[in-house]
Amino acid sequence: MEQLSIALLSGVGAGLVAILATIAIERLGGRLGGIIGTLPTTIIPASWGLWYQGQEEIVRQTSLNAELTQNTLEQFSIAMYAVPAGMCLNAIFLWLWRVIPQGFTIVSRLSEQGQTGLRKALALMSLMTLGLWFISAFTWVTVSKKWLSTLDLHYLSGFSSLLLIVLIGLAATYQSVPAPKGKKISKLSTLFSRGVCAMLAVTLAVLIAKSGASTFAGVAAVFPAIFWTTMVSLWLSQGQAVPSGAVGPMMLGSSSVAVFALAAPSSYLEYGPLWGALLAWLLALFCAALPSYLWIKRAH
Incomplete structure (x- = not known):
């Protein structure tokens, strides 16, 4: 029960922080909002969940304290070091939301056929982009389990x-792409669904970490729930221009999450999860x- 509480x-x-990212993009525009929306936010509660799962295991088995502590820290580090690979997949996921509508005319045609056509276009986009993400993530986890045999690797x-x-x-982001501010406000139901998707992804990642699948947990922690729901909700409420303009900044901004993940194992070990998270966050920011x-x- 305690494990489930930590995960939840x-x-x-x-x-909660996922909902704020959508509002930032709508109010500030795709460029600044895209950067703010990709700051290390959801990864912080995810990392705390992964960290405290390991600490709980240490307390429960004090007779093997030294050996278990080392193993637990290693599992936490492996999960964090897998996050940049997941963010790389997310950057490619975002890029697909820009290029698929340009390359597949059926998506463009459907999106111009009223609300029904738009929903069909978004369903098709979601199927293609999420499908490719899952295939890529599965391939990455399989390869990493075989070839990444040490913590240094x-x-x-x-x-x-x-x-x-x-x-x-x-x-x-090399070439300028229009990144307007949103003219409408997303419905509460849209924001709520976005928060639920992010919540489920992180909860699942923490529970997966408990099974010992650290690499998979790290990738699952950055499942593109936020990016996906951002693209869908903004496209529905604002049209294609707002999410398309946010793609480039969000791709580049994803690097901040990767920096946080690479810094977290050392900063958490040295300063604990609270101050360690703050230090890693500041490193990611600057x-x-x-x-x-x-x-x-x-x-631009």
């Missing part, structure tokens, strides 16, 4: 994923989020 608390926290994989996020983010915003502002 982490999920609820993630759901997991870290190297995470750092390489961070570099890839930055490269594709820079490419996606090393990724602010440079991303300055690049986008300068480029």
Whole structure:
């Protein structure tokens, strides 16, 4: 029961901050809102859930304290180092929301046929983008379990994923894309559904971590529930221009979550989950989020 409580608390926290990201993009526009919407927010309650699951195991088995502590910290680190790979998949997921409507005329035609056609277009987009994400995530987890045999390799994989996020983010924001502010306000039901999706993803990730599948838990923690519901809800309420304009900034802004994940194992171990999270968040802000915003502002 305690395990479920930790997972649910982490999920609820993630759901609340997920709702705020949609509001930020609507009110501030795709560029600034896209960066703010990808700050390390939902990953914080997810990381706390993963951390406290491990601490609970330590307390319960004190006779193996030293060995168990090392193993628990390693499992937490592996889960965190898998997050950048998941964010890299999310960046590609976002990119698909920009290019698929341009490459598949059926999506564009459906979206112009009133609300019914628009919903069909979004259903088709969701099926294609989420389907590709799941295939890519499964492939990544399978490959990592086979080839990433040490903690150093997991870290190297995470750092390489961070570099890839930055490269594709820079490419996606190199050319100017209109990023208007929303003219309408999303319905409460839309915001609520977005929060629920994020809550379920993080809750599931924490529960998966309990089974020992750390790599899968790290990827599951960044399931694109926020990005997916952002694209769908904004497209429904604001039209295609607002979410399309937010794609590039959100792709580049994803690097801040990767920076947080790479810093979290060391900062949590040194300063605990509260101050450690704050330190990792500040590193993500100054090393990724602010440079991303300055690049986008300068480029446009």
